Amino acid sequence: MRRFLLHQYKSNGLNIVLDVNSGAVHLVDDVTYDLLPLYETTVLGERSEKTKEELSEKLREENTAETKEAIIEQLSRTYPKADIEEALEEVKQLEQAGVLFTRDEYEDLHIAHTEPVVKALCLHIAHDCNLACRYCFAEEGEYHGRRALMSLETGKAALDFLIANSGNRRNLEVDFFGGEPLMNWFVVKEIVAYGRALEAGHDKHFRFTLTTNGVLLDEEMIAFANQLLPSGEPQIANVVLSLDGREEVHDRMRPFRGGQGSYELVAPKLLRFAKERGQKNYYVRGTFTRHNLDFAEDVLHLADLGFTQISVEPVVADTNEDYAIQTEDLPRAFAEYDALAAEMIRRRKEGKGFCFFHFMIDLEGGPCVAKRLRGCGAGTEYLAVTPWGDLYPCHQFAGEDGLKIGTVTEGITNTKLREIFSKVNVYSKPACKNCFAKFYCSGGCGANSYHFSETAGDTLAHKLNQPYEIGCELQRKRVECAIMIKAMESSEL
Numbered sequence: 001m002r003r004f005l006l007h008q009y010k011s012n013g014l015n016i017v018l019d020v021n022s023g024a025v026h027l028v029d030d031v032t033y034d035l036l037p038l039y040e041t042t043v044l045g046e047r048s049e050k051t052k053e054e055l056s057e058k059l060r061e062e063n064t065a066e067t068k069e070a071i072i073e074q075l076s077r078t079y080p081k082a083d084i085e086e087a088l089e090e091v092k093q094l095e096q097a098g099v100l101f102t103r104d105e106y107e108d109l110h111i112a113h114t115e116p117v118v119k120a121l122c123l124h125i126a127h128d129c130n131l132a133c134r135y136c137f138a139e140e141g142e143y144h145g146r147r148a149l150m151s152l153e154t155g156k157a158a159l160d161f162l163i164a165n166s167g168n169r170r171n172l173e174v175d176f177f178g179g180e181p182l183m184n185w186f187v188v189k190e191i192v193a194y195g196r197a198l199e200a201g202h203d204k205h206f207r208f209t210l211t212t213n214g215v216l217l218d219e220e221m222i223a224f225a226n227q228l229l230p231s232g233e234p235q236i237a238n239v240v241l242s243l244d245g246r247e248e249v250h251d252r253m254r255p256f257r258g259g260q261g262s263y264e265l266v267a268p269k270l271l272r273f274a275k276e277r278g279q280k281n282y283y284v285r286g287t288f289t290r291h292n293l294d295f296a297e298d299v300l301h302l303a304d305l306g307f308t309q310i311s312v313e314p315v316v317a318d319t320n321e322d323y324a325i326q327t328e329d330l331p332r333a334f335a336e337y338d339a340l341a342a343e344m345i346r347r348r349k350e351g352k353g354f355c356f357f358h359f360m361i362d363l364e365g366g367p368c369v370a371k372r373l374r375g376c377g378a379g380t381e382y383l384a385v386t387p388w389g390d391l392y393p394c395h396q397f398a399g400e401d402g403l404k405i406g407t408v409t410e411g412i413t414n415t416k417l418r419e420i421f422s423k424v425n426v427y428s429k430p431a432c433k434n435c436f437a438k439f440y441c442s443g444g445c446g447a448n449s450y451h452f453s454e455t456a457g458d459t460l461a462h463k464l465n466q467p468y469e470i471g472c473e474l475q476r477k478r479v480e481c482a483i484m485i486k487a488m489e490s491s492e493l
């Protein structure tokens with residue numbers, strides 16, 4: 001296995017080189033760009049298989065001397081010899097400075113989720129919905145035909161469970177999720193009140209998130225969610241507002257049960273919600289499908305409406321669905337991400353910038369990298385609670401046969417299941433080890449792998465560790481765009 005990893009690509013007129021393990025990003029000229037693969041295969045050669053200690057400086061110098069002429073020979077048809085020599089020297093210096101061809105320092109760290117500490121719960125406050133979204137993983141809120149609303153008693157037991165299982169962790173996340181949580185609004189408010197009453201006595205702080213389609217949203221709900229705590233944080237710390245983009249795109253996939261579109265009703269209400277919380281602590285979330293591969297238009301539509309925090313994600317679906325993104329759609333989707341990135345740069349320069357969640361990237365890395373390699377925490381730090389109080393590894397596993405991990409009253413009873421999930425990370429996934437996006441992606445979504453990788457009949461652990469190929473391709477493209485945007489920003493400084 002290669003111990004170092006470079007990823008180089010061209011984007012928006014830039015030659016970009018990512019040294020994956022150090023996270024260093026280099027903008028290089030054409031000669032250096034063309035030289036790097038030759039340098040890697042010839043000068044470094046065997047070194048990629050060995051540790052630093054196994055290679056003496058002398059051997060490295062010999063290799064360099066032997067192969068330098070061969071590189072010059074190959075590139076001299078395109079570039080002057082002096083330029084090639086200069087590029088060679090520059091590459092060598094970057095390597096010695098520890099920002100090129102660096103090795104993976106994280107693989108040997110113990111990155112499994114070892115402590116059984118729960119930090120976040122997703123409460124399925126309503127297994128019911130007032131829309132009939134065609135791509136809904138919850139089967140239009142029906143969840144395998146068992147519609148139900150969570151009782152206040154179950155909601156309180158869930159918070160008690162979270163406190164009891166959260167160790168020293170002070171900040172605890174609770175998501176109100178569905179179906180559509182506003183269909184059970186009274187219970188949402190009462191759970192919030194119960195949580196606040198528990199905080200001081202247990203030295204905990206709840207951060208509540210509400211995900212809503214906006215159909216039932218009214219002034220009272222907006223006021224409750226946006227009301228500020230003494231700390232300045234809103235009562236509902238974060239809200240996720242479901243809106244797909246242009247009216248015809250949204251209405252095609254997010255109709256009411258009778259078939260009529262929902263955009264006209266929900267778009268103004270969701271926008272008011274975002275504005276009344278000062279355009280902070282929210283994001284509007286859309287989904288794009290095969291029917292709108294020109295999804296940059298939807299992102300820009302949301303920005304033009306007045307949203308500033310935007311997420312539009314590719315649908316995750318069985319490839320037999322007419323709206324599922326197929327492998328042959330990828331070039332089109334890649335071009336769309338490129339166009340969106342270029343437009344965002346243009347708008348930012350004009351003072352009309354907005355945040356596109358999927359192009360946000362932290363290139364600094366630092367101590368949090370090891371955490372990011374652990375993935376999303378499903379089944380360990382993060383659990384989903386059904387209306388009946390059953391615990392599942394995350395919302396996308398809710399109701400799956402054999403994946404119940406416990407209940408809010410009994411606690412975690414299936415510790416074997418938790419152990420399987422605790423061992424899922426980027427190094428447990430063969431495809432992730434050599435993927436340039438691994439430090440930004442956290443190894444993808446286990447639920448997508450479980451549901452959509454072609455591994456029927458395999459063990460749970462094997463399924464969780466398979467890549468969801470189409471998702472990976474799109475993820476890598478987003479990482480490329482995100483790095484390009486950062487590079488453009490820093491080159492303008």
Ligand code: SF4
Nearest residue numbers: 432435441443444472
């Ligand atoms: S993009 Fe796919 S292969 Fe790469 S790190 Fe993410 S899940 Fe793993």
Ligand code: SF4
Nearest residue numbers: 376378394445446447
């Ligand atoms: S498994 Fe997927 S859906 Fe579940 S919490 Fe992790 S990233 Fe989210």
